[in-house]
Amino acid sequence: MNATEPILRIVPLDAVLLHEQIEQDRANQLYARFQGDWFLKNPPIVSPFADKYVLLDGATRCTALKRIGCRDVVVQIVDYEAPGLRLETWNHLLVDLAVSEFLQTLHRLPGLSIQVTTEDNANVLLTRRQSIGTLVLADGQTFALQTGLATLHDQVQLLNHIVAAYEGRGELYRITHANLTQLVTEYARWSALIVFPRYHPDEIRQLALNGNKLPTGITRHIIPGRAMRINIPLDVLQTDDPLEKKNQWLAEWIALKRRERHVRYYQEPVFLFDE
Numbered sequence: 050m051n052a053t054e055p056i057l058r059i060v061p062l063d064a065v066l067l068h069e070q071i072e073q074d075r076a077n078q079l080y081a082r083f084q085g086d087w088f089l090k091n092p093p094i095v096s097p098f099a100d101k102y103v104l105l106d107g108a109t110r111c112t113a114l115k116r117i118g119c120r121d122v123v124v125q126i127v128d129y130e131a132p133g134l135r136l137e138t139w140n141h142l143l144v145d146l147a148v149s150e151f152l153q154t155l156h157r158l159p160g161l162s163i164q165v166t167t168e169d170n171a172n173v174l175l176t177r178r179q180s181i182g183t184l185v186l187a188d189g190q191t192f193a194l195q196t197g198l199a200t201l202h203d204q205v206q207l208l209n210h211i212v213a214a215y216e217g218r219g220e221l222y223r224i225t226h227a228n229l230t231q232l233v234t235e236y237a238r239w240s241a242l243i244v245f246p247r248y249h250p251d252e253i254r255q256l257a258l259n260g261n262k263l264p265t266g267i268t269r270h271i272i273p274g275r276a277m278r279i280n281i282p283l284d285v286l287q288t289d290d291p292l293e294k295k296n297q298w299l300a301e302w303i304a305l306k307r308r309e310r311h312v313r314y315y316q317e318p319v320f321l322f323d324e
Contacts, residue, residue: 054312055276056126057092059286059295062115063100065122066257070265071112071208079113079221089123089281094272096129096250099322103129103257105270113186119286121295125276129250135271136253138278139223139244141212144231146219146240148186154214155184155194160207168249181208183244185227201252202261211243212264223266274314 067171073318074242102124104111127134142279143151155163163184166174174180174193181204182194194211198204219240224232227244245267256262285295306312 053274054258055274057123057299058126058314059121059123059292059299060095060102061292062111062119062122065093065104065111065124067108067111067262068253069105069108069268072265075109076112076116079109080116082177083113083117083283086153087283089283089286090273090279091277092123092125092279092281094127094139094270094275095124095126098129101125101258102132103254105129105253105259106272108265112186114283114286117283119283119288120266123279123281123286123299127272128255133271133273136248137269137271138247139225139261139266139269140245141215141224141266141303142236142239143215143218143223143241143243143245144220144222144236144238146215151215151218151241153161154207158210158214160196160203162197164193164195166191167194171244175244177260178246180259182211183227185229185242185244187240188220189229191194193259202259203257205256205263207269208245209264215241223267223269225245225269229303244290246282260291 051054080280082160089110091107091110093110095102095107096103096105096249097103105127105251107124111122168185168191171180171183171185171191171193174195175183180193180195184192184194196204196207198207199233201234222236227242232239232242248268281299285298288295303312
């Protein structure tokens with residue numbers, strides 16, 4: 050092993066706090082898969098805060114586990130301030146969107162101001178958090194999505210309304226860049242791009258603890274040393290046994306995996322084709 054081994058714990062699902070909305074279609078698909086194979090393959094990743102756990106990755110898994118009747122969940126615990134852990138942002142690329150209808154919906158949203166701008170100025174406004182998003186159309190028009198709403202809670206609520214204005218209308222792709230030339234090459238029929246601001250860990254904690262949620266598919270946590278393919282039977286997570294007993298079982302299971310040399314660390318990035 051060339052890295053610190055992951056910290057795995059069984060914790061109550063009710064103590065895991067989400068900071069993003071749930072994509073229901075994905076949750077339904079995972080619920081059906083759980084019913085078929087009855088294993089948790091990859092543990093959700095959390096960061097402890099107060100007496101709770103802020104979820105960094107795995108909202109769909111936690112939602113599906115609750116639906117299947119699990120009281121608890123195996124999580125990987127990480128330090129939000131650990132070196133190498135980064136909080137980044139997905140952008141939303143929209144393909145075959147009816148742009149005129151989308152813009153009409155945006156103009157009707159209370160508290161939202163749509164200002165024509167340049168790409169450079171839009172980047173400055175977003176970096177300074179003087180806008181809550183940038184809208185770029187396929188013809189090159191760029192708009193700053195601004196608001197007079199001062200609190201993070203109110204801004205996030207408005208972002209949810211913006212995303213709801215295009216969800217289910219055309220295809221949506223999560224991408225990590227805003228290079229228009231590259232978009233034309235990769236997505237010939239793209240209609241619009243929404244660029245979101247970068248959030249900070251303190252803001253994610255605040256949203257999770259207050260019950261506020263960003264739209265689904267915005268935050269992107271880069272987490273080194275992820276634990277994967279643990280394949281924990283859901284029976285373990287469903288029982289009413291005390292947490293101490295469950296975690297003792299987990300510790301013995303991990304020790305067995307180590308003795309049998311089934312725990313491997315891959316330093317290089319990998320591509321998975323079964324996710």
